Amino acid sequence: MSALFRILRTTSLTALTLCLLTAMVWAAPAKPQLQITSYLINADLDPSVNRLSATADVTFTALEELTTPTFELNNGLQITKVTDAQGHPLESERLTNDSTVRFTLAAPIPKGTSTTFHFTYAGTLKGSETSPVEGIKLASIEDPISILLYPGRWFPMTGLFTNRFTAEMHIRVPSDERVIGSGSGVAAAKSLPGNRTEHTFKWSKPGFPGTIIAGKFLEPITAGNMRVYVTEKHKDHAHDFASLGEREYLFMSGTFSQTESTHMNLVELPDDTVSAAWAPEIAAIAGNRIAARNEQRLLSNTLAHQWWGSQVSPATMNDAWITNGMSRYAELMYLEDSSGKNAFQSAITDISAGALAYDTEPLTTIGRLDPFSPQFQSMTLEKGAMVFHMLRWEMGDDVFIKFLRAILSEYADKSVRSSNVQTIAEKQSNLELQAFFAQWLDGTGAPAFADKYSVFRLGDNKGFRTVGAITQDLDLFRMPIELRIETDGKTEIRRVDISGSDSQYSIETFGRPRRISIDPENWLLKSTPDLAVRVAVLRGQELVAQGDLTGALIEYQKALDANKNSSLAAYRIGEIFFMQRNYQSAANSFRDALRGDGDPKWVEVWSHIELGRIFDVTGQRDRAVNEYRLAVQTNDNTQGAVNEARASMQKPYKREQTEN
Secondary structure, X not given: OOHHHOOOOOHHHHHHHHHHHHOOOOOOOOOOOEEEEEEXXXXXXXXXXXXXXXXXXXXXXXXXXXXXXXXXXXXXXXXXXXXXXXXXXXXXXXXXXXXXXXXXXXXXXXXXXXXXXXXXXXXXXXXXXXXXXXXXXXXXXXXXXXXXXXXXXXXXXXXXXOOOEEEEEEEEEEOOOEEEOOOOOOOOOEEEOXXXXXXXXXXXXXXXXXXXXXXXXXXXXXXXXXXXXXXHHHHHHHHHHHHXXXXXXXXXHHHHOOOOOOOEEEEEEOOOOOOEEEEOOEEEEEHHHHHHOOOHHHHXXXXXXXOXXXXXXXXXXXXXXXXXXXXXXXXXXXXXHHHOHHHHHHHHHHHHHHHHHOOXXXXXXXXXXXXXXXXXXXXXXXXXXXXXXXXXXXXXXXXXXXXXXXXXXXXXXXXXXXXXXXXXXXXXXXXXXXXXXXXXXXXXXOOOOEEEEEEEEOOOOXXXXXXXXXXXXXXXXXXXXXXXXXXXXXXXXXXXXEEOOEEEEEEEEOOOEEEEEEOOXXXXXXXXXXXXXXXXXXXXXXXXXXXXXXXXXXXXXXXXXXXXXXXXXXXXXXXXXXXXXXXXXXXXXXHHHHHOOOOOOHHHHHHHHHHHHHHHHOOOXXXXXXXXXXXXXXXXXXXXXXXXXXXXHHOOOXXXXXXX
């Protein structure tokens, strides 16, 4: 397998993984018809035949006079009976194109009226064939792990991640399986006839307790308030996984305050589903990521949803940048705390590229897009994260944390809107932020800064005055910016207010200025030549993920046109040639990557590994071992590179046999 699918240092594939959790076949209604408030679900799982049988009492309130209530339901599930609150049978129409069920009522439900429908349904759930998201397994009853993820629509629902509800669930499984759900502290498993057990889960706060994971999990490993559920296959990694989860959870609890529950379950997912999923009290990670021990950022992002997604949620999909973006930024905050400033700065550069990759739609209208699209993913995750990053710069660290906690406190168990975030930001910071939110939420694009200045010597040995102007191409842009002035003596830092396309400044320093850098710490989202390369590479990666290798090559070539020495662009081109079995061209590209600008650093170690694999598949074992040895000598273990190289020195790489 190409390193493309393992190295998640750039943001696109990580964004794809996490945004799968908010993806759907998209046909957004103008406004919701109804608000589901509670569920009572009884479900039987039979992994031997991949079958789910269930009943669901769905209580909802009509938000308008309701004549044709519509619910989303996985296409693999067939309804056998639906009755209203009086027990009268209802006729339903299945719409498979958008995984919905529609009812035409004899008498409308008046606006503001609450009622309950009782559903009886069953069906086969295996793989991704019936998934509401094409090609992604979200609900599947299998051995050794069954997943019923909330986005898999395994019960009648509406308003994905916007409609908050309470739930009581009774889940019956074979007696050799454990079940994880939200509200797991309520009751122990109850034995049933036929070697089956019933597990009860109650979540009484409005939220998203719609995920159930069942399987042949071992006795849970504990670390603090973490309980880790893994299968026999991954038991050797359980303790490290628990320790990592505990460290990340403690950091976020200290930053955002304690979550609504004192319980937290870390759960293994099958390798062939999404890489991560979350629900109240649940953070689930694919087994192959746990085994590879490269789940740190993925797990921190997933845990962050306990606050940003579970405790507060977006009022509409136009507000999804708040929770998606803050979960991404919480991931980076933990990276900064655990790995240092350099790792954080590198990640911010990648996030900036993701934010600019598809920046043609304002965040406040992003709900018009398919949430599964690369544009929705990049905008809500990456640009959303950058909005919070820039707010941190405007406010300062202490006020920024107070601002985040205020959101979580004021909107606990509620949905939050973009306007609410602005109100709290202004209240906590005592800043007027109308221009900030207009620029970054209602607008598109990022400024491209330039600086022109002159240096004058002051009399009486008082130093130097630098008079200059910062120019940029967005006439309405207004924000403070940091200047770093490197002089013959010490380096000076100044904060300059930018307003409009030409902003004057005057700075006095004792030493003669030798270099002036604009926003050296990357606090602002801005357009730069380096980011132009990363944006093109990012778009290329998205096209590879979609199977469009020709389109990806075009994007990678754009990156090389912007920077002919780009190691990253050359490396990505080499990956495509390797996938196409064009080994000579692949080798040439990986050598170009080694001769390039060395950005990012991990390109060096992985280029040597890829060259080693090329020599292995072409029968040149001595040359392959030499490349693996060079990889080990870099001492760069990004995504397990050194471990991979050492293993390949012992056993030649063999390419998987696949059909063209």
